[in-house]
Every structure is written in structure tokens, then in C-alpha cells.
Amino acid sequence: MNHGMLKLFRIFLIALFIQNLFANSYVNNMEFDFIKKGKQDDNTLLIIGGIQGDEPGAFMAASIVTTHYEITKGSVWVVPNLNFYSIIKRSRGPYGDMNRKFAQISKDDPDYEAVQRIKKYITSDEVKVVLNLHDGSGFYRKDYTNWTFSPDRWGQSSIIDQSKLDIEYYGNLEEISKEVCEHVNENLLRDRDLYHTKNTHTKMGDKEMEKSLTYFAINNGKAAFGNEASKTLPLHERTYYHLLALEKYMEIMGIEFKRKFDLNSLNVKRVINDDIYISFYDETIQLPLSQIRTLLKYFPIKKDGTLEFSPSNPLLTVVKDNGLFVIHYGNRKLANLKPDYMDIDTETKVVNMVIDGVKKEIKIGSIVDVNESFLVEPINDIRVNVIGFVKKGRIDESGLEIRQNKFLNGFSVDTKGNLYRIEFYKGKKFAGMILVNFDKLKTSESGVSMISDFIRKATLKM
Structure with a gap:
């Protein structure tokens, strides 16, 4: 074997070692x-x-x-x-x-x-x-x-x-x-x-x-x-x-x-294709996956890189790949989550919202159906950030009546432009998320959807 061939062979062995190293990290979670x-x-x-x-x-x-x-x-x-x-x-x-x-x-x-x-x-x-x-x-x-x-x-x-x-x-x-x-x-x-x-x-x-x-x-x-x-x-x-x-x-x-x-x-x-969901961190975040965008930016992840998730289906899992957290469903890659590393606080359980003029108590992690508008009532020590909605001069977006046409293009969770994130922060800690759904095909008769029966809970530790 000449020097050039030997060099190529060594490169091949190194690549194979790296492949197996990453493969084992997959296997440990699967x-x-x-x-x-x-x-x-x-x-x-x-x-x-x-x-x-x-x-x-x-x-x-x-x-x-x-x-x-x-x-x-x-x-x-x-x-x-x-x-x-x-x-x-x-x-x-x-x-x-x-x-x-x-x-x-x-x-x-x-x-x-x-x-x-x-x-x-x-x-x-x-x-x-x-x-x-x-x-x-x-x-x-x-x-x-x-x-x-x-x-x-x-x-x-x-x-x-x-x-x-x-x-x-x-x-x-x-x-x-x-x-x-x-x-x-x-x-x-x-x-x-x-x-x-x-x-x-x-x-x-x-x-x-x-x-x-x-x-x-x-x-x-x-x-x-x-x-x-x-x-x-x-x-x-x-x-x-x-x-x-x-x-x-x-x-x-x-x-x-x-x-x-x-x-x-x-x-x-x-x-x-439709009955698939995943939730994170004791159900403080819920994502419906049927029409999810391929990339969600600034997704809250614990500072230590630990991602706790509960899938609605045993073929769902999350794998870290090139700095992104990738949601897999069987053979498919559904979405890439670009992490925003921060501390997580799960103490906040419910918030008050006004949905189409009707006041409702909404559980953190819910998906809420909206026809015309919604408003999150102010909460002590909690800052509200509605992703894709901008009101100049406002850091806390509670107390504002918001309609679908006020969102910037490209900020929806889904590809149809109907699902939007309301995020809650306690100081610098992430305190949970609610999704508002402007789709005419509603999530449930009550207008509030929650994952009620998970197959398993899992933790991805990096």
C-alpha cells in the first residue's frame, strides 16, 4: 500500500470511528x-x-x-x-x-x-x-x-x-x-x-x-x-x-x-399525519406536529442541554444534531429546534385570557382556539412575549388585544400561518408556553387542547 492509499485508509478509519461514536449516542436514547x-x-x-x-x-x-x-x-x-x-x-x-x-x-x-x-x-x-x-x-x-x-x-x-x-x-x-x-x-x-x-x-x-x-x-x-x-x-x-x-x-x-x-x-x-404531538418540560410546552415548520428558532432549552419530552406516539423522539434538536417521527425529520438556552421555571400553571371576548382560565401548555382576537391578562412577576407580534415601546405584551393580521409573516409554528406562540417569563426564567390557533378546524369542542395520554416520557441529555 503506497503512502497516498495509507493516508486515505486512515481517514476512512477515523470517519468510521466518528460515525460509530455518534451512532452509539443515538442508540443510548433509542x-x-x-x-x-x-x-x-x-x-x-x-x-x-x-x-x-x-x-x-x-x-x-x-x-x-x-x-x-x-x-x-x-x-x-x-x-x-x-x-x-x-x-x-x-x-x-x-x-x-x-x-x-x-x-x-x-x-x-x-x-x-x-x-x-x-x-x-x-x-x-x-x-x-x-x-x-x-x-x-x-x-x-x-x-x-x-x-x-x-x-x-x-x-x-x-x-x-x-x-x-x-x-x-x-x-x-x-x-x-x-x-x-x-x-x-x-x-x-x-x-x-x-x-x-x-x-x-x-x-x-x-x-x-x-x-x-x-x-x-x-x-x-x-x-x-x-x-x-x-x-x-x-x-x-x-x-x-x-x-x-x-x-x-x-x-x-x-x-x-x-x-x-x-x-x-x-x-x-x-x-x-395528523394525530401527533410532543410536549416538553412537564407539559409546559405542547407542539402539534402535523403542519409544523421545519425550523423553530429560539426554542427554550434548559441551560444544561437537558430536554425532557413526552411524545404522543412511540415513533417520536428528539435527537441533537449539529447544534439543533431534531424531532423525528419514524423515518421523517419533522422539525429542527434552534435552542435558546435558559433556566426553566414550571411553577406557573394557569393564566387568565380573554378569547373572542370571553374570559377563560387557560392551563400552561394548552392550544387555544381563537376566532377573532385574544388577550392575556397581566400576571404578577410574569412577562408575556407573543412571538411574531411587535408593539413598539412594550416589553410585556399582556393586556393587549391581538388579532391574526397583527403577526409578522414567518413567525407561526405551523406552515399555514395559524398557530402562534405566547411565551411566559419569570425574570430571566422561561415559565411556559401557550399556542393560539386561528385555524377554522378547531382542536376540540371546548376550544382548548391538551395531550392527555402519553406513551412514554423521555429525557435527552447532552
């Missing part, structure tokens, strides 16, 4: 969620999404079960983001394909802890059926038509490793798979999307499938299935087909549920 729903019993369905981060229909469907389904009878466990780091990186697996690490994995593998943890859930006595969700290429067909429709494709199929399993419950794998396919095929968006059972006959010598999660489950006496939606389809349609399939699995197991929306592809699209 353990997968494990969510129990329903009344726990010995007839539990374990739903897994996100084993491969480039299959968003799979992890989105699993996530929706955690946020928009109530299990009224039976037990469902959900892991919506098994390989969360790969989801953020939009990668099948930054450290290799996790779904090929269940037969053997080194303790030095960065995926080791996640694989060992999910194995414990799979082998739990309560679990009777394991459902691993995937997005697959093309459309599986038993007979070859072309590259897209062929036996080598995986999309639109129910995957089994073998026809039967000698266990007490749900060992008739092929029969169950065909029932699921029939149910999905009764609710197709188009004829092309037909579902079929794909039997990999793993124990007959499929060396790759022998390393998979479902085959590990099979070898530990669990009925296990893969469900594949086609990558050819848009995200909401893939998610729709996954939900159809997993609802049939629940029916077969006698699990009953209530869904917060009517199951069709357009409603699934709405759920994915």
Missing part, C-alpha cells in the same frame, strides 16, 4: 418500547414492528395499535420500534439485518441487548402468537408473471415457516394464515393487492430464514407469522393492510377491541 394493552392473560398476542427501519408500514401499524386501539377483552403486547436506531437512520439495519441475528449473535454486536430483550418477550409463557410486521418487495405470487409479481417477491403475503406446529394452541399455521388472507382480500383497495400465504419451509434448508425472529419463535413453541405489505404501495395503504391482518389475528384469538377511527385507507392516512 431502546425499543414495550407496551401492554388489555387484561393480561395466557393468551397474549405479541405484535412487533420496526425490526427493519426501512419498512415504515410495519412500524406505523404497530404504533397505531398502541395509540388508537383499546383492547376490551384479552391481552396484546406491542413492540412498535424494535430497531429504533435503524428507523431513524432509514436503514434496513445500520449494524446488519437484525432479523438475521436470532440464531446466533455476538455480545459485541450493537444489536445484542435488543435481540436478547425481545427474545425474553417472545418466550414468555403468556405469549401464544407472535406477529412480526414487514414491508416487502413487489407482490408475492405462487406463479411467475414478471419481476414485480413472482414467487421471489414478499409483498402482500402472510408468511409462515411451516404448515403446522405441534403445540397446544394455534399450531395450524397454514389454516390461520389463509383465514387472515381471506379477510384482507375481502377488503382490498384494488384487485392487484391480493394477499397470499407464503410458506418458506424454513426447516427444509432455508439458511437465511433459520436466522429469523419468527423461526426463533417457532423453535420455542410459539405460533409465529410474518405479515408483509408491499413496498410498492404508499405508506397509508401498507399500514391499512397491516391493520386488517392484525385485527383478524385478534379475532382468531378471541381478543376484542375498540378502534378510535373507521378503518379505511384515508382515515389511516389522517391518523398517521
Whole structure:
């Protein structure tokens, strides 16, 4: 190796080291969620999404079960983001394909802890059926038509490793798979999307499938299935087909549920894109994320760089990148928060506001609907700063009636120009935020929106 080549090789090694260093900081904040729903019993369905981060229909469907389904009878466990780091990186697996690490994995593998943890859930006595969700290429067909429709494709199929399993419950794998396919095929968006059972006959010598999660489950006496939606389809349609399939699995197991929306592809699209929020610092800030701007400047962050947040969805997280705090939602980067480092005071809980002429007590962290105007009543020792509104000679903007047309362009939280920040300060400390919403589509019947049920709380420490 000549001197020039050696120099390039050293540069490559340094770049790889830096990449892995940052990768580990991601991983430390991205353990997968494990969510129990329903009344726990010995007839539990374990739903897994996100084993491969480039299959968003799979992890989105699993996530929706955690946020928009109530299990009224039976037990469902959900892991919506098994390989969360790969989801953020939009990668099948930054450290290799996790779904090929269940037969053997080194303790030095960065995926080791996640694989060992999910194995414990799979082998739990309560679990009777394991459902691993995937997005697959093309459309599986038993007979070859072309590259897209062929036996080598995986999309639109129910995957089994073998026809039967000698266990007490749900060992008739092929029969169950065909029932699921029939149910999905009764609710197709188009004829092309037909579902079929794909039997990999793993124990007959499929060396790759022998390393998979479902085959590990099979070898530990669990009925296990893969469900594949086609990558050819848009995200909401893939998610729709996954939900159809997993609802049939629940029916077969006698699990009953209530869904917060009517199951069709357009409603699934709405759920994915609109019902997403994140709050910060004990809910003193709430951000709706469906139409959020890609950059929010001067966002209050604790002086020590600690960001405490509560997402409404397990696919939401925050990562620091190049000095910005980036909100990720599955494969998407939704917004960059440019920090304004300061002390945080959470003692102020409510303020009085006059909304369209009506006086209301508003909780800090709320989103308040406004038709014409609002006014924040003066508060002792609290300064009010309405972002994007300027009144010459005024440092404290309480006591002023403010209308939408008085805001400067570009200062709204959302891209439509309807959401604006009211910030509260106690001396130099940030004391909370309220958003006013001039959108005609209101947040709630009461006109005040709050996140009421978080999946988890998290802290990003830098």
C-alpha cells in the first residue's frame, strides 16, 4: 500500500470511528418500547414492528395499535420500534439485518441487548402468537408473471415457516394464515393487492430464514407469522393492510377491541399525519406536529442541554444534531429546534385570557382556539412575549388585544400561518408556553387542547 492509499485508509478509519461514536449516542436514547394493552392473560398476542427501519408500514401499524386501539377483552403486547436506531437512520439495519441475528449473535454486536430483550418477550409463557410486521418487495405470487409479481417477491403475503406446529394452541399455521388472507382480500383497495400465504419451509434448508425472529419463535413453541405489505404501495395503504391482518389475528384469538377511527385507507392516512404531538418540560410546552415548520428558532432549552419530552406516539423522539434538536417521527425529520438556552421555571400553571371576548382560565401548555382576537391578562412577576407580534415601546405584551393580521409573516409554528406562540417569563426564567390557533378546524369542542395520554416520557441529555 503506497503512502497516498495509507493516508486515505486512515481517514476512512477515523470517519468510521466518528460515525460509530455518534451512532452509539443515538442508540443510548433509542431502546425499543414495550407496551401492554388489555387484561393480561395466557393468551397474549405479541405484535412487533420496526425490526427493519426501512419498512415504515410495519412500524406505523404497530404504533397505531398502541395509540388508537383499546383492547376490551384479552391481552396484546406491542413492540412498535424494535430497531429504533435503524428507523431513524432509514436503514434496513445500520449494524446488519437484525432479523438475521436470532440464531446466533455476538455480545459485541450493537444489536445484542435488543435481540436478547425481545427474545425474553417472545418466550414468555403468556405469549401464544407472535406477529412480526414487514414491508416487502413487489407482490408475492405462487406463479411467475414478471419481476414485480413472482414467487421471489414478499409483498402482500402472510408468511409462515411451516404448515403446522405441534403445540397446544394455534399450531395450524397454514389454516390461520389463509383465514387472515381471506379477510384482507375481502377488503382490498384494488384487485392487484391480493394477499397470499407464503410458506418458506424454513426447516427444509432455508439458511437465511433459520436466522429469523419468527423461526426463533417457532423453535420455542410459539405460533409465529410474518405479515408483509408491499413496498410498492404508499405508506397509508401498507399500514391499512397491516391493520386488517392484525385485527383478524385478534379475532382468531378471541381478543376484542375498540378502534378510535373507521378503518379505511384515508382515515389511516389522517391518523398517521395528523394525530401527533410532543410536549416538553412537564407539559409546559405542547407542539402539534402535523403542519409544523421545519425550523423553530429560539426554542427554550434548559441551560444544561437537558430536554425532557413526552411524545404522543412511540415513533417520536428528539435527537441533537449539529447544534439543533431534531424531532423525528419514524423515518421523517419533522422539525429542527434552534435552542435558546435558559433556566426553566414550571411553577406557573394557569393564566387568565380573554378569547373572542370571553374570559377563560387557560392551563400552561394548552392550544387555544381563537376566532377573532385574544388577550392575556397581566400576571404578577410574569412577562408575556407573543412571538411574531411587535408593539413598539412594550416589553410585556399582556393586556393587549391581538388579532391574526397583527403577526409578522414567518413567525407561526405551523406552515399555514395559524398557530402562534405566547411565551411566559419569570425574570430571566422561561415559565411556559401557550399556542393560539386561528385555524377554522378547531382542536376540540371546548376550544382548548391538551395531550392527555402519553406513551412514554423521555429525557435527552447532552
